[in-house]
Amino acid sequence: MMIPILAQTDDFLLIDKPAGLDFHQNEEQASLIDLVRQQTGIDSLFTVHRLDKMTSGLLLLARNPETTRSLGEQFAAHHIQKFYLAISDAKPSKKQGKIQGGMEKGRGGSWKFVREGGQLATTQFFSYGLGDGLRLFLLRPRTGRTHQLRVALKSLGSPILGDSRYAGTEADRGYLHAYAIEFKLAGNTHRYTCPPTFGQHFQSAVCQDQLSQLDAPWDLAWPK
Numbered sequence: 001m002m003i004p005i006l007a008q009t010d011d012f013l014l015i016d017k018p019a020g021l022d023f024h025q026n027e028e029q030a031s032l033i034d035l036v037r038q039q040t041g042i043d044s045l046f047t048v049h050r051l052d053k054m055t056s057g058l059l060l061l062a063r064n065p066e067t068t069r070s071l072g073e074q075f076a077a078h079h080i081q082k083f084y085l086a087i088s089d090a091k092p093s094k095k096q097g098k099i100q101g102g103m104e105k106g107r108g109g110s111w112k113f114v115r116e117g118g119q120l121a122t123t124q125f126f127s128y129g130l131g132d133g134l135r136l137f138l139l140r141p142r143t144g145r146t147h148q149l150r151v152a153l154k155s156l157g158s159p160i161l162g163d164s165r166y167a168g169t170e171a172d173r174g175y176l177h178a179y180a181i182e183f184k185l186a187g188n189t190h191r192y193t194c195p196p197t198f199g200q201h202f203q204s205a206v207c208q209d210q211l212s213q214l215d216a217p218w219d220l221a222w223p224k
Contacts, residue, residue: 003036006194011067011185012060013045016194019056019173033061048072049080052147054163054174057084058181058194067185074183075144081182083217084139084149087175087201088158088168092127092135097223099123099152103145110165111147113155121145123152124222130206134161138179138214140222149176161201173199180217191218 001021007014015036017023025031030038033045045061046068062068074080102118103111113121122142127135135158139149147166153159154166162171177196182189195211196202 001035003032003039005040006058007190007192008040010063012062012071013040013042014181014192015059015061016197017051017056017059017178019054019177019198022053023050032059036061049075049144051178052150052174052176055084055176055178056173056196056198057178058082058192059178060181060183070185071183078142078144079184081180081218082141082178083180084137084141085177085179085196085202085211086137086139086149086153087130087161087199087207088135088137088153089133089161090135090158090169091133092137092153092156092158094156096126097124099125099156101155103148103151111145111151113151119143119145121148121152123149125152126220126223127158128210130201130204130210134201136207136210138217138220140217171199171201175199175201177202182218191216193217 004016023032048062048071051059062071100122101113103121104114104118106112124140126138130136141148150166159166159168160176161168162174180193182191
C-alpha cells in the first residue's frame with residue numbers, strides 16, 4: 001500500500017493516512033511510521049499525534065528532535081488547529097453548535113460521556129444535508145481526547161457511518177477523515193487541506209459538490 005505524501009520539508013512530513021490502516025504494529029503490518037520510513041527511505045521520523053485505524057487523512061510527522069518538541073508542545077497546548085469530516089445516516093439533535101462533556105473509559109476499550117467528572121472534551125461543528133438521510137459534519141475538536149469525535153457524534157444522535165464500536169451503521173469504511181490542519185514552525189504558518197479520496201459516500205456527487213462549496217475551515221465563524 002502506497003501512502004500519499006502531501007508535503008515534505010527538512011522539518012516535517014505530511015501524509016494522507018489510508019482508512020483501515022492501523023497506526024500501531026500488529027500481526028498483519030508494521031507500524032504506520034515504519035511503513036512510511038520504508039516507503040520514503042527517511043529513517044528520522046517522529047510521531048507527534050495519531051489517528052484511529054478507521055480514520056483517514058492528514059497525519060503530521062516530525063523529521064528532527066527540535067520539530068518534534070515544537071509540534072508536541074503545540075499539540076499539548078491545543079495550538080494546532082485540526083478539522084475533520086464525518087458522515088452519519090442518523091439525524092442529529094442539532095445541526096450546528098458545540099458538543100461538550102466529561103469523558104471516561106467504558107467497556108472493551110470504548111469511551112463515553114458522563115454527567116459528572118471525566119476529562120473535559122469540547123467539539124464545535126457544522127452539518128450539511130446530503131440527501132437520502134445522510135448528513136456531512138465538519139468538526140473542530142478543541143481538546144484531544146481519545147475517540148472524542150466518535151463519542152461526540154454518538155451523543156448527538158448521529159453515530160459515524162461505519163463506526164461499529166459506537167453504534168454506526170455498517171458501511172464500506174468508517175466515515176471519519178482528518179480534512180485540514182494549521183500549525184506554526186519557525187514563525188511560519190502552515191495550512192493544508194486534504195479531501196477524502198476513499199468511500200462511496202465521500203465520493204458521491206452530492207458530497208463532492210458540498211465539499212467544493214466549503215470555505216477554508218480556519219476562515220469560518222465557528223459556533224461558540
